[in-house]
Amino acid sequence: MLRKNFNLDNKVIIITGGAGLLGERFAKVIAGSNGIPIILDLNMKKAKSIIKDIKNEFGINAGFYKCDITDQKQVSNVLKSLNKLYKRELFGLINNAAFNPQASKKVKNELENFNLKTWEKEIKVGLTGAFICTKIFGSQFAKNKSGSIINVSSDLGVKGPKQSLYSHLNYIKPITYSVVKHGIIGLTKYSCTYWGKKGVRSNTIAPGGVYNNQDRIFVRKLKKEIPSNRMANIKDFDGIITYLLSDSSKYCNGSFISIDGGRTVY
């Protein structure tokens, strides 16, 4: 009985930044539960290869659009196209795209000199893009009277960055990351109260840092901050994504769910 409730049976689910590290995994997890992932990204080459993998592995025809989510017209065109292509109603949206640069000696990010253009560019993808997709796809879900929106925050959506983790790299975690990851929680709360009666649910997930061959000293320092004593594995979010998109979470609305090995309890 429970297994049936976790099925995403032909649900059409849009993933922004679906060609990135987490987005690719989310797309495969959705296809693995019989849902239809739709990738919105700028990286066409990567997206095409993900679509191919999904077809080979799960036999699902996933979708891909080259779409800049900060451009309202492009996002509206995706909605029009999806409404024509899929006979069933659209069901889910994962607001996942954001700038998430790896620590690097080349980027400085001191607050005193933080460039206004960088601020605007990063806020535009992480917050304005999420707002545009929520507005456009969420309105359609509200019309259909059902939908699930997952906003991807971070452990840094609830706590400030510990800059000493990056000090040996001479790197500073940018202010934009904190602002975007905190802001997206507000977006969840707003759409939760705004569309709750219309059957549209909005929830935030807050992943901890995913191990992706980062600098060894950084990883050693970070592990000490995490009660589970490790960084996240890309598979650690499979369950929560499936749950929040499935009928098992019908009463889960406006929630904030940490999957960070306990890092945010400190």
Ligand SMILES: NC(=O)c1ccc[n+]([C@@H]2O[C@H](COP(=O)([O-])OP(=O)(O)OC[C@H]3O[C@@H](n4cnc5c(N)ncnc54)[C@H](O)[C@@H]3O)[C@@H](O)[C@H]2O)c1
């Ligand atoms: N990787 C982690 O350790 C981690 C931890 C916690 C939270 N997160 C969050 O998870 C999300 C995904 O992170 P990731 O590591 O997979 O990032 P990523 O950089 O691998 O992927 C981001 C994707 O977004 C796409 N993108 C950028 N601008 C776009 C635009 N204007 N329109 C459409 N697509 C655009 C990029 O092409 C890229 O494919 C982010 O919101 C990030 O903050 C990541």
